[in-house]
Amino acid sequence: MxxxxxxxxxxxxxxxxxxxxxxxxxxxxxxxxxxxxxxxxxxxxxxxxxxxxxxxxxxxxxxxxxxxxxxxxxxxxxxxxxxxxxxxxxxxVVEPGAHAALTAAIASSAGTGGSRVIVLATSATTQSGAYTRALNALGLRSVEKACPLLVPLVEEGWLHSDVHTSVTLEVLRIYLLEALEQAPAANILLLGCTHYPLLKPLIETTLKNLHHPMQIIDSAExxxxxxxxxxxxxxxxxxxxxxxxxxxxxxxxxxxxxxxxxxxxxxxxxxxxxxxx
Structure with missing residues (x-):
């Protein structure tokens, strides 16, 4: 042990x-x-x-x-x-997340050449470009989207009650729409912040409502x-x-x-x- x-x-x-x-x-x-x-x-x-x-x-x-x-x-x-x-x-946490995205890309019909990854992360992480470098090194194209409101929403517990959840869902919708404008063909979504796994059910709901299914990579897993x-x-x-x-x-x-x-x-x-x- x-x-x-x-x-x-x-x-x-x-x-x-x-x-x-x-x-x-x-x-x-x-x-x-x-x-x-x-x-x-x-x-x-x-x-x-x-x-x-x-x-x-x-x-x-x-x-x-x-x-x-x-x-x-x-x-x-x-x-x-x-x-x-x-x-x-x-x-x-960066390299394991990138390799999990590669595994998902290889398993998808698009493969590494046709796969596009959206990374949701904090402003500091996106400014570092760490995920872009790691994903590009594996042959994957990516867009990093800074989501500064998500950590406070998670820490305030705005994930469960109807009123609070509606606010969090709207914030997620806006962030994902902005990211999809940059990468409309994206098929993999990488959660590049360790707070974001708590948002995974709401992210899945948002993607369903946007009629844009993507495979979600949980970097914590x-x-x-x-x-x-x-x-x-x-x-x-x-x-x-x-x-x-x-x-x-x-x-x-x-x-x-x-x-x-x-x-x-x-x-x-x-x-x-x-x-x-």
Whole structure:
């Protein structure tokens, strides 16, 4: 059994952890949400790298044999810095999502030559161009669409009641229409933010209403699959009792509340940790 460290600037990475728990249930997990220093997207690349490296080092100090950078911004802008600083295997969220899109394209009748991918992501992730580079390297054409309103809607819980859901559906409709104007023949939709898996049912409804079916790639699922493959390839880690430890750098009460919704199960008490400025 391994100790797997999972890092995000906030809560979204819990969707990756949720998938990991299904694929590798007997591992020990240590999750860190760097809530004191979010949002990462408004910071410079140098600052993001500094924050991400300090968080990765913290998880390594907690005994992590393998690190999952379950944050699209940190993956896009700081993955090389993290790998240089921490001597354990590291998996980000961009490459697994891109490879899952490739698998979907190969399986489709359009193939890689005829497939077009729309990536829904935050502004910081789209500005980095990380998904475009990863998808283009695999022979896939893509359009990245920034969706800055989606994370706040998810964190406010506007996914369930009729009134709130109608607002979220309208926001999704507008974003998807704008993306489809740029890529009208798109047949693959990649969720490039770890908050977005919670929106998947509403996205499916929106695509149905737009009469534009697409295969949806959940980067949280893709990342968990990549981690599971790596964990098996790298052999056994230290023998530990399966458990889950959660740390946050601020707002542990909010983390406890939102985290339970993201993970879809109650969290144990969240521990507060100070990683500095």
């Amino acid at each position: 391994k100790t797997i460290g999972v890092f995000d600037s906030g809560f979204g990475g819990l969707t990756v952890l949720r998938e990991l728990l299904q694929l590798i249930p007997d591992a020990r997990y240590v999750y860190l949400g760097d809530t004191a220093r979010l949002p990462y997207g408004s910071k410079s690349r140098k600052t993001i790298a500094r924050y991400a490296v300090s968080s990765a080092r913290f998880l390594a100090d907690q005994g992590a044999d393998l690190l999952v950078i379950a944050c699209n911004t940190a993956t896009a802008l700081a993955l090389d810095d993290i790998r240089a600083a921490v001597p354990v295997p590291i998996v980000g 893709a990342t968990a699959s990549a981690v599971a493959a790596l964990a098996m390839d790298s052999g056994p880690g230290a023998i530990v009792m399966p458990d889950r430890v959660f740390y946050a750098t601020d707002s542990i009460e909010k983390f406890q509340r939102l985290g339970s919704a993201f993970l879809r199960q109650p969290l144990p008490p969240v521990k507060l940790v100070d990683l500095g400025g």
